[in-house]
Amino acid sequence: MLQSLREWLISVCTAVFFIIAVEMILPDNSMKKYCKFVLGLILITVFINPIIKVFNRDFNINSYTEKAVEDFNKDFGTKESSSEFDKYKQENISETIETFEANLQNSCEKNLEEKYPEGKYEIKVGAGYDEKNNMVYIKNINVKIKNGNVEKIKKVEIGGETASVDNLNSENSQKASEIKTYLSQELSVSKDIIHVNS
16 A cells, blocks of 8 residues: 555656646646646546545556557558548648649739739639659649730631631740749749730
8 A cells, every 4th residue: 555655656757747848848828728637637547546546446548548549540541541641631632722723823813914904814823743853733724814905716627617806825925034034033943834814
């Protein structure tokens, strides 16, 4: 009995010293109250451990903790949970890419309208995900210049003959060149992935 009381007191003192040390190094922010809550739970567990042992002599908090961790690792390591994790990861990546594309399109349209207010711009961004570096990157940027006029019709094929009535590949024009240079500098990307059409 005296030996168990001695062990309990050592456990309580160790827990108290541990909690004090952790609280001293915690930064003063909103996370501190959550950390204090968890540390309080640890202290409560240390205090009630001998009381539980009175009712159940085989009780050992360490064995229960080890079993819980083992069960978690076993469940997480199954193929089913692994495939669920992969599915969630892919969905998350897809949503991130879509959001990135939409935000970049809006940002580029706004910047171009501020820089070149005489026209309207429609931008389509293609983005991808680099798993090795864990980052989203820009694959291509397509800029369509709208001058407020009726948009020109693309190539029309009539009876096997092609009548060209478009001006889509006007990347050699001065304005297209300026827009490419501007976006390339703003986004730190190569001019090769930027295509400007009017």
